[in-house]
Amino acid sequence: MFSKACEYGIKASIFISLNSYEEKRVSLKAIAKEINSPEAFTAKILQDLVRHDIINSVKGAHGGFEIDKNAISSIKLSQIVNAIDGDDIYKGCGLGLHTCDENHPCPVHDKFKSVRDELKNMLEQTNLEELALDIKSGIAFLKT
Amino acid sequence: MFSKACEYGIKASIFISLNSYEEKRVSLKAIAKEINSPEAFTAKILQDLVRHDIINSVKGAHGGFEIDKNAISSIKLSQIVNAIDGDDIYKGCGLGLHTCDENHPCPVHDKFKSVRDELKNMLEQTNLEELALDIKSGIAFLKT
DNA sequence: TGTTATTCGGATAATTTTATCCTATTTTAA
């Protein structure tokens, strides 16, 4: 459904949120360890999120990644997915036609569209805060 | 969402259905042309569907691919997706945890599960016949 | 019987995604 890059991006963002609530920056190393991802690859993804202004990075000793505490509850999953995987998952045709087009639909268009729209709504309505709280309260986990 | 291989597999199956209703076998070449897919790659996918007993192949002159006319309405999209992409899309964790597990859920589990289940239901309830009919009646298309 | 049309299957290549490595840059603090 999502790319590995996107999965890492989401998990990393959740972990960063968790720490940003406590004014703590987290290092790449700590993130990769926590979400069980390859370090260098994770670095690329974080850079991408920084460029998209979703997270913030601070270089040098005592640096790391953080998210504006006041922004956490307004950052939606859709922003992260968009930044990393683009909008294909929302707009693409289920059977790979060049574009999904009501006026030139593929055979699964109607059925596919409703699923895709539900996914879209889910991603647009879910914010980082609620996800982070589930980790904090111990009812959800970032790794197996 | 689906792999290219899966997209081709679905489109090919629809086109074969369409012809099987009229007792016509279709060649690899005709299929690839109709669904706008690379021929040799499509061949691999068709072989896969044959091995999974979803479609039937006949070698030699006047050979080609066909689907048992009486089976078309009972072949579900889910069978094709399963044959080609496996069941990850139904059962996998949205954030890539090793398994999706109610008792050890990732932060998006609940929200993701409902989308995934809707997708699953859609694929399990959609059969080849209805898709083929949409092509036949001209309200849907297999290529751009 | 031989030729032609076809699928099958193995080997290989191209592309994309995922992952690693190394150096440069920035910042803190001793």
Add this chain to the structure above:
DNA sequence: TTAAAATAGGATAAAATTATCCGAATAACA
């Protein structure tokens, strides 16, 4: 001023997916 701790970013490699090529097997038919 120097050392240490960190991110940035370019180059490269590994793995997975997508795509191509070619000979073998099979079946129809002249």
